[in-house]
Amino acid sequence: MRIDIEDLSVEVAGARLVQDIRLHAAPGQVVGLVGPNGSGKSSLLRCVYRALRPAAGAVRLDGEDLHGMDAQAGARLLAALPQESSAEFDFSVAEVVAMGRLPHRRGAIGRASAEDGRICERALDRVGATHLTDRSFLTLSGGEKQRVLVARALAQQPRVLVLDEPTNHLDIAQQLEVLALVRSLGPTVLVALHDLNLAARHCDVLYVIAGGRIVASGPPHDVLSPDLLAEIFGVRAHRVRHPRTGAVQLLFDRLTDDVRPIEQTNR
Ligand SMILES: Nc1ncnc2c1ncn2[C@@H]1O[C@H](COP(=O)(O)OP(=O)(O)OP(=O)(O)O)[C@@H](O)[C@H]1O
Numbered sequence: 001m002r003i004d005i006e007d008l009s010v011e012v013a014g015a016r017l018v019q020d021i022r023l024h025a026a027p028g029q030v031v032g033l034v035g036p037n038g039s040g041k042s043s044l045l046r047c048v049y050r051a052l053r054p055a056a057g058a059v060r061l062d063g064e065d066l067h068g069m070d071a072q073a074g075a076r077l078l079a080a081l082p083q084e085s086s087a088e089f090d091f092s093v094a095e096v097v098a099m100g101r102l103p104h105r106r107g108a109i110g111r112a113s114a115e116d117g118r119i120c121e122r123a124l125d126r127v128g129a130t131h132l133t134d135r136s137f138l139t140l141s142g143g144e145k146q147r148v149l150v151a152r153a154l155a156q157q158p159r160v161l162v163l164d165e166p167t168n169h170l171d172i173a174q175q176l177e178v179l180a181l182v183r184s185l186g187p188t189v190l191v192a193l194h195d196l197n198l199a200a201r202h203c204d205v206l207y208v209i210a211g212g213r214i215v216a217s218g219p220p221h222d223v224l225s226p227d228l229l230a231e232i233f234g235v236r237a238h239r240v241r242h243p244r245t246g247a248v249q250l251l252f253d254r255l256t257d258d259v260r261p262i263e264q265t266n267r
Contacts, residue, residue, distance in 0.1 A: 001062050001077065001159035001188050002027055003048075008057035010040075010047045017043035018212040021057070023190075025205070030182065030189040032203030032220070034196060036233055040212040041192040042083050042164055048190060049080035049162045061160060075103035079158035081149055083165050083192075093132045093140070093148050097123055100155030123154040126181060142169030150178055154185070163191040167198065196224055197250055208232060221248050230255060 003025040010018045018040040025031040033041050046052045048059050050067065059066040061077055069077075079100065100123070101116040124130050127147040132140065137148065146169045153161060161182065167175040175195075179202040182189055193199040199206055200220035208216040208223060210232050216223050221239075229237040229250070236253045 002060075003031075003160060003188055003190060004060040004063070005044075005048070006058050006060065008044070008047065008059065009055045010043050010052055011055040012043070012052070016055070016212065018047075018209070021209075021214055023207055023214065023217070025188050025190060027188055028186060029204045030191065030202060032199040032206045033190065033192040033209060034194070034199050034206055035209035039209045041209055043212075044209065045080070045162050045164045045190065045192055046082070049078060049082070050074060051082070072103050075156070077158060078160040078162065079153040079156035080162040081153050081164060081166050083168070088138055091137055093124070093129070093135050093137055094120065096137050096148055097152045097155050100152040100157075103156060119157065120151075120155045123151040124148075126154060127151045127178070143171060143174060146170055147174065147178070150181075159187050161185070161187045161189045161191075163189065165192055165194065167193065167195065196229075200224060200250070201247065224250060 003023070005021050005023040008018065008021040009016060021044055023031070033044065035041050043052065047054055048066070053067060066074060066078070097120045098112060098116065101112060101119065104116070105111070121130070124133060127150050129144065129147045129151055132144060132148060137145065140148065146166070150166060153163075163182065166178055166182070170178060175198060179198060182191070183202055191203070193203075203220055205217065206220045206223045207214050208228065215232060216228055224237070226237045226239070229235055229252075234255055236255050238251045238253075239248050240251055241247070242249050
């Protein structure tokens, strides 16, 4: 499903948090949003998953205005993993994942079907969390909670997935697993990431946001140039090749660091 964000501005209590955003994702693409702290990533994503309404502009899914759809129709198309998903549900893991099926039920009293149950089991299996099924969500570690919330989003079987820092709390193996999983699923994905190497590796296209505006977009390694990284993130970046895969990796120093050659520091 295609996403078109057109001239979008978002305001909260009279403050403009993001402005004139244009962003496009082709069906099945993984589009990354990167930017410094406070640049507007979450505000933009919150508007896409309808926690905020646009002050101007629109978010369109296959041409249809998302904010004009009724809540259930929207939720059948789009699932979100918000950043503030530390929400403390006093429910079992199975119940939390089953919430992902609610938009697909008929009316408020629709019951879960056997098929709903199979979809939830499969979602938990895909994030390697089947063993947590009967645990209370409240008792899980941060990483376990995050995996269960990814499973809930998968159970929703969305055509568009919006993820705000989905690798929060995950160890390095789980970060790679979750992003590879997200890529393999097929929906169009809009994902905010802080780790620029993860973003470059897992996204087809990157948008860079700073001060509430998009300042660059395109293929990851075209966008993440040392000049842009210095200007927007205030870091000195070096590109190196991964010794096994040959993929470009970024290494960072502070712009102000006086970096001495390695031979000197080893003496
Ligand atoms: N409800 C609000 N009221 C006032 N200001 C807000 C509100 N929500 C966000 N902001 C401000 O808007 C700016 C953008 O915040 P946002 O959370 O979108 O940034 P971000 O890029 O996701 O940051 P981070 O990387 O730190 O998560 C920040 O300066 C933030 O303080």
